[in-house]
Amino acid sequence: MKQLVAYITSGYPDKSFSVELALNLAQNGVDTLELGVPFSDPVADGPLIEKANHKALELGFKFKDLLEISKEIAPQVDTLWMGYFNSFYQQDIKKLLPLAQELGVNGLIIPDLPHEEALLYKNLFDANNLVNISFVAPTDSEQRIKEVVTDAQKFIYMVAYAGITGSGVAEDLQPFLQSIKKQTKTPVFVGFGVNAKTAKEKVKGADGVIVGSAFINILLKNELSYSQKISQCNELAKIIKNEINS
Template sequence: MKTLIPYVTGGITADWTDYLLAYQAAGADMIEIGLPFSDPMLDGPTIQQASDRALSRGVSVASLLADISEIKFDVPLIVMTYANLVMRSGPADFCRRLAAAGITGLIVPDLPVDELGAVEEAAAAAGVDLILLAAPVTPDDRLAEIVARTRRFVYAVSLMGTTGERATLAESAVTLADRIKAVSDVPVMIGFGVSGPEQAAEAGRAGDGVVVASALMRRVLDGATPDDLRHEVAALRRELDALEDHADHPAHPEIPGDRR
């Protein structure tokens, strides 16, 4: 089954954890939670606006983890944050706090693979999977190291640039997924620019699953409720499941003996 990972910016609304529950009810396999940061270098305008809204509400890492810890979730929760927040209290303390709140995965996109040591060690000690990113321009030797050290999956950045809604899935996503699969059997999740069911299906065909972020946060910024997003994530789920149905029941099955 293709993996679906919807995203929410922590604290974007007072009832932000209801979006997590809505995603879970709609069939999400994992959920990515962005910790708001004042200078999110890899995030485009939508996620930046979502972070600004959350920060204006006065949220903090401590308050968001407290919100999460009050609810029991049935799917893994993954935090995406920047190195500044990890290093502020130290990797060991940060990862212990994640684990105590029920977080099982961590993505730090601005932490280079050759500077992972302390965070990698702290995450492993806390039982948190450190998930690494690969980009279309990642050289082969660096890619091999990334897929060897990542845990759970590799986050395949579909194109160079920041996150954001896009009309089509970048062709570089397919090329990158093929490169990763050529050197490892680690699952490949494609993100950056996956904006709707059709693109989710494209990404699902190229990799093992998708991360959908900016498109969902744009809907929240425009006033969508948790129930609204439950329907949208359910539509993504159906599109990904249809890929499996098509694989199990091809439109033109081969007729025995027919080798034309």
């Protein structure tokens, strides 16, 4: 069964909504939840996720909100924190990782932390039974891919193209996938540009997909009520899970 990872922006539009949405998604095909930490300059994210980040911050998001949301969902849903390194560093990462483990969070996704710097924190992650998800991109050499994936845990975040999330660029991923797969047995999940229309093609040869902008697009629709947003996200999750496994 190929896996579906869903990204949502923590605290947008509010904490209780994030909890309800997360629990609903887990019942409708989502295997792992990325809880996004709102940040003022999310460099790897496209305009939709950037907009949701800014809106969450405008509404008063604080890091403690992430902890409160995680406390509710992490015991019930496989949960990862997705954020930029500064957000975690400011919280004192040596104290934060034990807290994440205590809350039931299983790992972090930090797109702006290079592999070499991530290695400096490996012992800290290992000591707290947390994974730090590894990224590979089409611009990486075979040697670079080997370095990055050798100790990769849980899954490898394969960036489908060089760019930002949500832009939906189409390209042949098979040579890139094969170059990763020959170096590791860790599952490879495809991110960036995955939606209901592209999921079936993107997942070929991979073990799962990571979907963010497609969900956030629903959350940003002001004309929808909270219950309508959750209903549409549930339906999207079911469609994508079916597409990647049919």
